[in-house]
Amino acid sequence: MIQLGIEVSELNFSWASGVSAIKSCSLEVPKGEFWMLLGTNGSGKSTLLRLLAGLLNPQSGKIRVSEPVGFVFQNPDHQLVMPTVGADVAFGLVSEKLSHAVVRSRVEEALTAVNLLSLIRRPIYALSGGQKQRVAIAGALARNCDVLLLDEPTALLDPDSQIELVAGVQKLVKNRGITALWVTHRLDELNYCDGAFLLEKGSLIDQGEAQRLKQRLMELHQETEIPQ
Incomplete structure (x- = not known):
């Protein structure tokens, strides 16, 4: 089935x-x-x-x-709320009350999956449109959607x-x-x-x-x- x-x-x-x-x-x-x-x-x-x-x-x-369900909007600026890439991906994990080590591990794993780990400290405003969309997707992946x-x-x-x-x-x-x-x-x-x-x-x-x-x-x- x-x-x-x-x-x-x-x-x-x-x-x-x-x-x-x-x-x-x-x-x-x-x-x-x-x-x-x-x-x-x-x-x-x-x-x-x-x-x-x-x-x-x-x-x-x-x-x-x-x-869990992850949702990615047409315009990533409508859902990226934190100042840096890493902070934004971690933002969706706040409600899960995870340890700092677990949060960091999930963020790094999600950013690796979308090929953005090297930009983990990059300000959101400095990203291209495509990079912003991948950050939005990484946020969903970090929550194990x-x-x-x-x-x-x-x-x-x-x-x-x-x-x-x-x-x-x-x-x-x-x-x-x-x-x-x-x-x-x-x-x-x-x-x-x-x-x-x-x-x-x-x-x-x-x-x-x-x-x-x-x-x-x-x-x-x-x-x-x-x-x-």
Whole structure:
């Protein structure tokens, strides 16, 4: 029997205005796999990710996500709060009341996983956009996250940093057995995932092999500007 890292059943969510954002959505992400969430602007991708992270509450349906859960925002400046790389990665461990030695070990291990250990004392303001996103991911890894949710984490990055980040997450999934769900508009990122979901107007309309969904999305929305 396949173990699931993420399981959603008949999920529905509407905004306070009454506008429906997610409609009868059901999906499963196998544990230890890297899946992507596709769709045009307004299709509900970011809303669904926030529901999975517990940042929003659905009106109906079921959500089961293995914990701990790490969430990476599109703009890392919205979640990096400490002055240095090491301090920011350690910040999420405060509530666990760990010894200084354990905290340092976890921080160093997490930064090694994202190839930033050499920058442990670097001020956050001195980092590139790609480095900031990797610090955000390291913060989730330090908390031993079982599921990693990423909301268009390469949207603000240059092409080289984009590929470096998505390839790095793919490696983390394989090496650590993390379950990852990544929201994207960039079709070239589909080369790195195990599978993908396609949302349209809040409904899941297709899922499966990434390259097939890439082609379908291009055919359905030829007039939509999607970086390729």
